[in-house]
Amino acid sequence: MPSRSDLVVAGLQRAILEHKIAPGTKLSEDEVGEIFGVSRTIVRSALQALAHLQLVTIEKNRGAFIASPTPKEAHEVFEARGLIEPRVAAMAARRMSDQSLEALRAHIEEEHAAMHAGDKGQALALSGGFHLKIADIAGHDVFTGFIHALISRSSLIIALYWRRADTTCESHSHHALMKAFERRDAAAAEEIMRSHIVDLHSGLDLSNRKNAPLSLADALRP
Amino acid sequence: MPSRSDLVVAGLQRAILEHKIAPGTKLSEDEVGEIFGVSRTIVRSALQALAHLQLVTIEKNRGAFIASPTPKEAHEVFEARGLIEPRVAAMAARRMSDQSLEALRAHIEEEHAAMHAGDKGQALALSGGFHLKIADIAGHDVFTGFIHALISRSSLIIALYWRRADTTCESHSHHALMKAFERRDAAAAEEIMRSHIVDLHSGLDLSNRKNAPLSLADALRP
DNA sequence: TGCACAAATATCGTATACAATATATCATTG
DNA sequence: CAATGATATATTGTATACGATATTTGTGCA
Numbered sequence: 001m002p003s004r005s006d007l008v009v010a011g012l013q014r015a016i017l018e019h020k021i022a023p024g025t026k027l028s029e030d031e032v033g034e035i036f037g038v039s040r041t042i043v044r045s046a047l048q049a050l051a052h053l054q055l056v057t058i059e060k061n062r063g064a065f066i067a068s069p070t071p072k073e074a075h076e077v078f079e080a081r082g083l084i085e086p087r088v089a090a091m092a093a094r095r096m097s098d099q100s101l102e103a104l105r106a107h108i109e110e111e112h113a114a115m116h117a118g119d120k121g122q123a124l125a126l127s128g129g130f131h132l133k134i135a136d137i138a139g140h141d142v143f144t145g146f147i148h149a150l151i152s153r154s155s156l157i158i159a160l161y162w163r164r165a166d167t168t169c170e171s172h173s174h175h176a177l178m179k180a181f182e183r184r185d186a187a188a189a190e191e192i193m194r195s196h197i198v199d200l201h202s203g204l205d206l207s208n209r210k211n212a213p214l215s216l217a218d219a220l221r222p
Numbered sequence: 223m224p225s226r227s228d229l230v231v232a233g234l235q236r237a238i239l240e241h242k243i244a245p246g247t248k249l250s251e252d253e254v255g256e257i258f259g260v261s262r263t264i265v266r267s268a269l270q271a272l273a274h275l276q277l278v279t280i281e282k283n284r285g286a287f288i289a290s291p292t293p294k295e296a297h298e299v300f301e302a303r304g305l306i307e308p309r310v311a312a313m314a315a316r317r318m319s320d321q322s323l324e325a326l327r328a329h330i331e332e333e334h335a336a337m338h339a340g341d342k343g344q345a346l347a348l349s350g351g352f353h354l355k356i357a358d359i360a361g362h363d364v365f366t367g368f369i370h371a372l373i374s375r376s377s378l379i380i381a382l383y384w385r386r387a388d389t390t391c392e393s394h395s396h397h398a399l400m401k402a403f404e405r406r407d408a409a410a411a412e413e414i415m416r417s418h419i420v421d422l423h424s425g426l427d428l429s430n431r432k433n434a435p436l437s438l439a440d441a442l443r444p
Numbered sequence: 445t446g447c448a449c450a451a452a453t454a455t456c457g458t459a460t461a462c463a464a465t466a467t468a469t470c471a472t473t474g
Numbered sequence: 475c476a477a478t479g480a481t482a483t484a485t486t487g488t489a490t491a492c493g494a495t496a497t498t499t500g501t502g503c504a
Contacts, residue, residue, distance in 0.1 A: 001282070003282065004458085028484095028485075028486095029485075029486070030485075030486095038458090039458060039459045039460075040459085041458055042458075042459095044267075044486090045270065048270060049270070049274070060223065060225065060465090060486085060487090061464080061466060061486060061487075062467095062486080063466095063485070063486065073363065076364040076365070077364055079362070080364045080365060080368070083305065083309060084305065087305060140301070141294075141295065142295070142299055143298070146302070150364075250454095250456095251455075251456070252454090252456095260488090260489095261488060261489045261490075262456090262489085262490090263487085263488055263489065263490090264487095264488075264489090282457090283455080283456055283494080284455085284496070285455070285456065285496095
């Protein structure tokens, strides 16, 4: 049974992951509460949770803002992913069931569809979701928790520093990973994941920060 | 300027790290609020923060309890530390300044003193602090954050599953790490850290859980 | 005595009221 | 007109009140 603040967390997180709210945007407690129909008590709880994931930063007596990762943070996040995710991919390969394999295939289909539909935001969110599903399959809750936080932050980082317009390399790497999973080849999965994340990391231009603020109410309207 | 809930978080965390509150202990909001002289609003915020660190579990309509890691969680925590901390130790060795080296030496002195004083709880907390200081020196905020959470949880795990009475192996490994740091030998630091954590991991007996509940008010009285 | 069920109590979940702080507005002055 | 300062407004920080849920206690009955 999801608590009411979890719903707010999920709603905001989704908007952030799909790039509907830009980094730096202020999240006024009253405004968020109005949109979700809850009191400030709930909103505050949700904002604290998001702050813990480092998706928002809370400044005392000033309020909460969508986080705006620095180049250093961006680098660190992908460095961390580069250490953890290959290991987790190998674990997932060893534990891969036919059922999980099928779920991953379905997920890739969704990615493909969103891409063709031209919905960049959703395509990006789904691409992160693929990595998360792999972590779930690995069944290592500690690593999964870390990866969850890292992927969320990655979405913000990509909003600020991504240099290319497309995300086709994603699709290619994800297919390669599928091949390795089908063979239950842990070593291959580990290596493909490593190079995939290096790819993502090198797709960032940490010297050029983009800006694209947006109205909060618009972004959250379902 | 630390907010009031941070003070509650720090107070509870310290008590947990020093094994003054046993896993499973209930943290009543009223009781904690009474002890720290704050309202339930603040306590709730603090408990949520501790829940994010997984030092506390919150059960809906039942309250907050000191977390009681399962054997699986215990295994995963040390597996994660085994992956991350060696890498961080290497980074720290590369960035080690004379000043940082001195700080680490001083820290080891403290450990030594606490051990001689027979204060098991504080010795354990300090031993975790040594690992944290290394992470700080490495200057990688993402890894430091992870390690912070992992070390906190390790303290709970040790409370439940530690098989030996002493912690002398800690002291030995920490000295060996210092030697590597003094030589700025990243490879050695990495390897020593790896085997140190394997040592810790193997010091657990995951089939035997200890029990040692304690009064809450006593534990928190400064 | 032991069990089942009901009342009473305690604790948590949420909303709201008030205080503290920051931000915005606007007049004043050089 | 720009800069500065005072007032007004808006927003966050905290406490508290009230309703909802769980736990405990107590009572009746087999």
